[in-house]
Amino acid sequence: SDVCSSDLIMTITDLSRDKTKDQTAEQTRLRKVTIAGGLGLFVEFYDYGIYGFLAGTISTVFFPGKGSTADLLMTYGIFALTFFMRPLGGLFFGALADKIGRRAVLVTTLTLMTGATATIGLLPTYQTIGLGAPALLLCMRLLQGLSAGGEVASAMSFVGEHAPNNRRGFMMSWTQFGSFTALLTGILLALGLSSSLSTAAMQSWGWRVPFLLAAPFGLIGYFIRVKLKDTPNFTRLRETNTVAAHPIREALSTRKSLVRIALAVGLPVLNSSGYYILFAYMPVYLTRELHFNQTQGLTVTGCALVAILLCIPAAAALSDRFGRKPVLLVSALGLAALAYPGFQLMTLGSLPAAILGAVMMAVLFAGHTSIIHAVLVELFPTRVRNTAYSIGFNICTAVFGGAAPLAMTALIASTQDVAIPAYYVVGTAIVTAGCTLALKETARRALQD
Numbered sequence: 001s002d003v004c005s006s007d008l009i010m011t012i013t014d015l016s017r018d019k020t021k022d023q024t025a026e027q028t029r030l031r032k033v034t035i036a037g038g039l040g041l042f043v044e045f046y047d048y049g050i051y052g053f054l055a056g057t058i059s060t061v062f063f064p065g066k067g068s069t070a071d072l073l074m075t076y077g078i079f080a081l082t083f084f085m086r087p088l089g090g091l092f093f094g095a096l097a098d099k100i101g102r103r104a105v106l107v108t109t110l111t112l113m114t115g116a117t118a119t120i121g122l123l124p125t126y127q128t129i130g131l132g133a134p135a136l137l138l139c140m141r142l143l144q145g146l147s148a149g150g151e152v153a154s155a156m157s158f159v160g161e162h163a164p165n166n167r168r169g170f171m172m173s174w175t176q177f178g179s180f181t182a183l184l185t186g187i188l189l190a191l192g193l194s195s196s197l198s199t200a201a202m203q204s205w206g207w208r209v210p211f212l213l214a215a216p217f218g219l220i221g222y223f224i225r226v227k228l229k230d231t232p233n234f235t236r237l238r239e240t241n242t243v244a245a246h247p248i249r250e251a252l253s254t255r256k257s258l259v260r261i262a263l264a265v266g267l268p269v270l271n272s273s274g275y276y277i278l279f280a281y282m283p284v285y286l287t288r289e290l291h292f293n294q295t296q297g298l299t300v301t302g303c304a305l306v307a308i309l310l311c312i313p314a315a316a317a318l319s320d321r322f323g324r325k326p327v328l329l330v331s332a333l334g335l336a337a338l339a340y341p342g343f344q345l346m347t348l349g350s351l352p353a354a355i356l357g358a359v360m361m362a363v364l365f366a367g368h369t370s371i372i373h374a375v376l377v378e379l380f381p382t383r384v385r386n387t388a389y390s391i392g393f394n395i396c397t398a399v400f401g402g403a404a405p406l407a408m409t410a411l412i413a414s415t416q417d418v419a420i421p422a423y424y425v426v427g428t429a430i431v432t433a434g435c436t437l438a439l440k441e442t443a444r445r446a447l448q449d
Helices: 002-053 055-062 069-083 086-100 102-120 132-162 165-196 199-206 208-212 214-225 232-239 247-251 255-266 269-280 282-289 294-322 324-346 351-369 372-379 382-402 404-415 420-437
Strands: none
Touching: 002 055, 002 102, 002 132, 002 165, 002 208, 002 214, 002 269, 002 282, 055 069, 055 132, 055 199, 055 282, 069 132, 069 382, 069 404, 086 102, 086 132, 086 247, 086 382, 102 132, 102 208, 102 214, 132 165, 132 232, 132 372, 132 382, 165 199, 165 208, 165 269, 165 294, 165 372, 199 208, 208 214, 232 382, 247 255, 247 382, 255 372, 255 382, 255 420, 269 282, 269 294, 269 324, 269 351, 269 382, 269 404, 269 420, 282 294, 282 404, 294 324, 294 351, 324 351, 324 372, 324 420, 372 382, 382 404, 404 420
């Protein structure tokens, strides 16, 4: 009897130890997956961030008008054209990810994005080669847009397909956390350079530094991604020989899929205005239109970024518990009501008031941006997830995101109404709220194969 009891205790102990090891291994695997997904988005949004934050300097370096409004419009024009490459990249890389797997595409897109961003830091200026300078800048931006078009859906699908059903929103939110960390990193670099260098030094070589730093960031991501296995969902399709042979045709062949793609265009509309108006465009808006100095403009945006980083994981956890729709609706309706007052606080000319307005909008936006990609992953079956997700999201980002700074600059110049960005955020919030009402709840459900 004593021997049997001893054996039983040893067996239970061994099982408990094995279970603990399995749990530890699973947590380690999920952590690596999240880091691998987040690093790609870090490089992508780091690029967008530094380009947006340094738009004034870039317009001086790459164009002949020495920072005029026309130069700034051309700078933002190149930024907008980048985004019109995203749907093409999404189609190509999205279909490729649905045919050969997520991991291989993630390695490729990260390599292309890193190379394009770092090369910008090596380009000759307008003073050196004339019109060849903006032409080369455009080429690198187009390559960046093409690769970024395949990055977001692949990275988010990769993380989402690894995540437990009841924690998918929270786990995926850390990938989005990485993208805002990239914006904060970019703004801290821009703030440090602009405050420590003279205008002449900044235009001579200082602007190159943030772009060149993309290289080590990308290398770290590459070595992490190349060692990971593909997702359980895609591996299951491959093992059962049910991988989509023609993902684009399949994604566009049924009314149900087309309706979901339409939702994938409409739901992230607020995400586009939030990223590119509330963050990437904000420092230039504050300095050129509201006459804050550059340090103050970057400080306001930096405070907003800290606020949203604090709120993203909490908002995502709430969506795992209470559902995606309530969190999306609170965010969209809150911004529809408070974006205009938030921008009005900025027009007062007071730094504390501007920070308050920016932080208020950032906190509300966190409810949307923390879970929008989880919703898009949950909308589509694994067979065509990357393709359909890429089509919808990239069309939305090209139309409502990348062109936003250009449109805001042109409209303010023609109307002299500095509230134009507020109207844009309110409008996009209303569109997202309407699409959310048409959405079926997707939280805590197993992903479709």
